[in-house]
Amino acid sequence: xxxxxxxxxxxxxxxxxxxxxxxxxxxxxxxxxxxxxxxxxxxxxxxxxxxxxxxxxxxxxxxxxxxxxxxxxxxxxxxxxxxxxxxxxxxxxxxxxxxxxxxxxxxxxxxxxxxxxxxxxxxxxxxxxxxxxxxxxxxxxxxxxxxxxxxxxxxxxxxxxxxxxxxxxxxxxxxxxxxxxxxxxxxxxxxxxxxx
Amino acid sequence: xxxxxxxxxxxxxxxxxxxxxxxxxxxxxxxxxxxxxxxxxxxxxxxxxxxxxxxxxxxxxxxxxxxxxxxxxxxxx
Numbered sequence: 001x002x003x004x005x006x007x008x009x010x011x012x013x014x015x016x017x018x019x020x021x022x023x024x025x026x027x028x029x030x031x032x033x034x035x036x037x038x039x040x041x042x043x044x045x046x047x048x049x050x051x052x053x054x055x056x057x058x059x060x061x062x063x064x065x066x067x068x069x070x071x072x073x074x075x076x077x078x079x080x081x082x083x084x085x086x087x088x089x090x091x092x093x094x095x096x097x098x099x100x101x102x103x104x105x106x107x108x109x110x111x112x113x114x115x116x117x118x119x120x121x122x123x124x125x126x127x128x129x130x131x132x133x134x135x136x137x138x139x140x141x142x143x144x145x146x147x148x149x150x151x152x153x154x155x156x157x158x159x160x161x162x163x164x165x166x167x168x169x170x171x172x173x174x175x176x177x178x179x180x181x182x183x184x185x186x187x188x189x190x191x192x193x194x195x196x
Numbered sequence: 197x198x199x200x201x202x203x204x205x206x207x208x209x210x211x212x213x214x215x216x217x218x219x220x221x222x223x224x225x226x227x228x229x230x231x232x233x234x235x236x237x238x239x240x241x242x243x244x245x246x247x248x249x250x251x252x253x254x255x256x257x258x259x260x261x262x263x264x265x266x267x268x269x270x271x272x273x
Contacts, residue, residue, distance in 0.1 A: 005224070061234075061235065067231075129232035131232070132235075193239055193244070
C-alpha cells in the first residue's frame with residue numbers, strides 16, 4: 001500500500017471515495033447502535049477507513065507515504081480507538097459515581113488521548129518539510145480565523161438574546177470545529193499546490 | 197494580481213528540473229532522495245516556492261553543483 005501513488009488514477013480515486021464512505025458510515029453506525037458487537041465492528045471499520053483515507057489522500061495527490069506519515073498513523077490510530085472507547089463506555093459512567101474526585105477523573109479522562117493526539121500533531125508538523133509546514137500554517141490561520149469569527153458572532157447573538165445557545169455544547173464544539181476547518185483548509189491548500 | 201502570481205514574480209529561477217531530468221529522476225524520486233514531498237519539488241521547479249537555505253544546499257550537494265549555479269536570484273524578478 002506504500003506504493004499507492006503509483007496505482008492508476010481511477011483506482012486511487014476509487015479507494016479515496018470508498019474510504020470516505022467507510023469512514024463516515026462506520027461513524028454513523030457507531031453512534032446509532034449500542035450493542036458491543038456492532039460498535040466493535042464499526043470501530044474496526046472506522047480504523048480501516050482512517051488508514052485507507054490517509055494513504056489514498058496522499059496517493060490522489062501523487063504523493064507517497066513517508067516515514068513521518070506512517071509514524072503519524074501508527075500513533076494516531078490506537079489513540080483514536082482509546083478515545084472512542086473512553087467516550088462511549090467510560091465517560092457515560094460519571095453519573096453512577098458518587099465520589100466527587102473520581103467523578104472529575106472519569107469526566108476528564110478523554111483528555112488523555114486528546115493530549116496525545118495534539119502532541120502527535122505537533123510532532124508531525126515539526127517533521128513535515130518546509131512547504132508542508134507553510135501549508136499547515138495557512139490552514140491553522142484559516143481555522144483560527146473562521147472559528148473565532150463564528151464563535152464571536154454566536155456570542156453577540158446570544159448576548160442580545162436573539163438566539164439561545166447551550167454554553168457547554170459550544171465549548172465542546174470549539175475543538176472539533178477547529179479540527180474540521182483546519183482539515184478542510186489543509187486539503188484545499190494541498191490541492192492548490194498539487195502540481196502535476 | 198493573485199498571490200501565486202506575486203510569488204512567481206519574485207521567485208528565483210533555478211535549474212532543478214533540468215538537473216533532475218539529466219539524472220533521469222522523476223519528481224517523486226528526487227523527493228525521496230531529499231525526504232520532502234513531491235509537491236515541494238514541483239513548487240520549487242515551477243518557481244512557486246523558493247527553498248530554504250538548508251534545502252537549497254541539500255539540492256546542490258545531491259547534484260554536485262555550486263548553489264549559485266543552481267539558483268539565480270536576479271533572473272526571476
